[in-house]
Amino acid sequence: MAQFGKGSSKRSKASYIYSIIGVSLILFLLGVMGWIFLNFRQVGNSFKEDIRISAYLRTMNKDTIAQIQQFIATKPYAKKVEYIDKEKAKALWNKDGNEDWDKILDYNPLPESIDFYANADYLDKDSLQKINNQLLGTYPDQISDITYPQTLVNTVNEKTKTFGVAFLVVAIILCIIVIVIIDNTIRLAMFSNRFLIKTMQMVGATRQFITKPMDIRAVINGLISSGIAILLLFLLIQWAENWIPQLKAIHDLQLNLMLFGGMLVIGVGISLISTHRSVVKYLKLKLDDLY
Known part of the structure; x- marks a missing residue:
């Protein structure tokens, strides 16, 4: 039996190699789609977090201003909190391409403010209204108004939500297609082993004795396929970030690790399930049905 298994293993080696290569390429394509989806979300969040929110001040007391700035900085929605005096306000005005009033006015009409950027999760109408109510309610005599480009x-938000939903639908459809293709690829590879499976059954091998080494091989092949796909995707990400430096700014190691982990689970899971199903299927078939 052992010698027979070794010989059969050599004969089926080519089919396993083709299966590994095929699954690796499909997993790689799935990983690319996942990476694009995650980067699309990150780009949207990055764009949101570049929107400046200004709390215009009535007070000129530096201690009160510092207190308000510290209050905003401790909130989970705030990042990059900065006190903007009249000179900084003028510099921002001129930087935006607005007309300089120096030739008309002999004073600076711009109010002082505390500017900050909100985390992407808070960049929606309802959350911004709550922020507005909180700041004006806490400092009604010190803050005159909260402004942002509504x-x-x-x-x-509308564009991000629309494109996000559309991309998610496409990604789900492609994911289903990829899973089906991987399943068919593995089942095709197992087709070449159908006579080996049936022969082992005919000489008295139990179902567990037959399926166990096949399942172990499926897990190993899934790990190899996933490893190759992850390596290719990692190299692609490194190349893309070197070619487009802006991608480094939105690089999220945790999301990438989750993506790699998902590829690993899908590769091993589908390989194991498809292989086990195929083995059980051929065990149930009659010898004449294998032809």
Whole structure:
């Protein structure tokens, strides 16, 4: 039996190699789609977090201003909190391409403010309204108004949501297609081993004795396929980040590790399930049905 298994293993080696290569390429394509989806989300969040929110001040007391700035900085929605005095306000005005009033006015009409950027999760109409109510309610005599580009916020949220849903639907469809293709690839590879499986059954081998080494081989092949796909995707990410430096700014190691882990689970899981199903199927068939 052992010698027979070794000989059969050599004969089926080519089919296993083709299966590994095929599954690796399919997993790689799935990983690319996942990486694009994650980066699309990160780009959207990055764009949201570039929207400046200004809390205009009535007070000129430096201690009160520092207190308000510290209050905002401790909130989970705030990042990059900065006090903008009149000179900084003028510099921002001129930087935005607005007309300089120095030739008309002999004073700076711009109010002082505390500017900050909100985390992407808080960049929606309801959350921004709550932030507005909280700051004006806490410092009604010190803060005159909270402003942000409402039209831009609404537009960004609508576009991000629309493209996100569309991309998610496409990704789910492609994921299903990929799973089906991987399943068929493995089942095709197992087709070449159908006579080996049936012969072992005919000489008295139990179902567990037959399926166990096949399942172990499936797990090993799944690990190899996933490893190759992850390596290819990692090299692609490194190349893309070197070619497009902006991608490094939104690089998220945790999300990439989750993506790699998902590829590993899918590769091993489908390989094991498909192999086991195929083995059980051929065990149930009659010898004449194998032809």
